[in-house]
Amino acid sequence: MENPNNNRPQSVTVLAILQLISGIFSLLDGLFILLFAGIFGGLGVALGGARVGAVIGGFIAIFAAIALAIGLISFILTWGLLQIKSWAWTVTFLVHAIAILSQLAKMLGSGGTAINFLTLSFAAASIYYLLKPDVKQAFGV
Numbered sequence: 001m002e003n004p005n006n007n008r009p010q011s012v013t014v015l016a017i018l019q020l021i022s023g024i025f026s027l028l029d030g031l032f033i034l035l036f037a038g039i040f041g042g043l044g045v046a047l048g049g050a051r052v053g054a055v056i057g058g059f060i061a062i063f064a065a066i067a068l069a070i071g072l073i074s075f076i077l078t079w080g081l082l083q084i085k086s087w088a089w090t091v092t093f094l095v096h097a098i099a100i101l102s103q104l105a106k107m108l109g110s111g112g113t114a115i116n117f118l119t120l121s122f123a124a125a126s127i128y129y130l131l132k133p134d135v136k137q138a139f140g141v
Helices: 010-048 050-082 086-110 114-130 133-139
Strands: none
Touching (some): 010 050, 010 133, 050 086, 086 114, 086 133, 114 133
């Protein structure tokens, strides 16, 4: 079996590192949101009863689960990128294109925050690396 590290372009390694950092941030984001699910769920119980608390906590926990899932998917994509899997190129491109559109919509709607700019920058850098000729050639796209 051929080792993909032998002919992996440096740009692919940079791209995988960006994806790994993105995954770490998503996991931390999910854990942070999960903390708020408990806090706001408890406030809901105190202010409106058990049902209100459960609804608020559960609703916020859904967002936490999504962020945690995105983090785990990012780790899978990182592995796929390092192994030069063509599906990893396609999925990474789609994920970051959606992230760019999402962050632009958030910035237009709310004026943007530092985290919006950071997320947009990571996504734009990833797209830049995905479209480099040596990366496209490595993935056969």
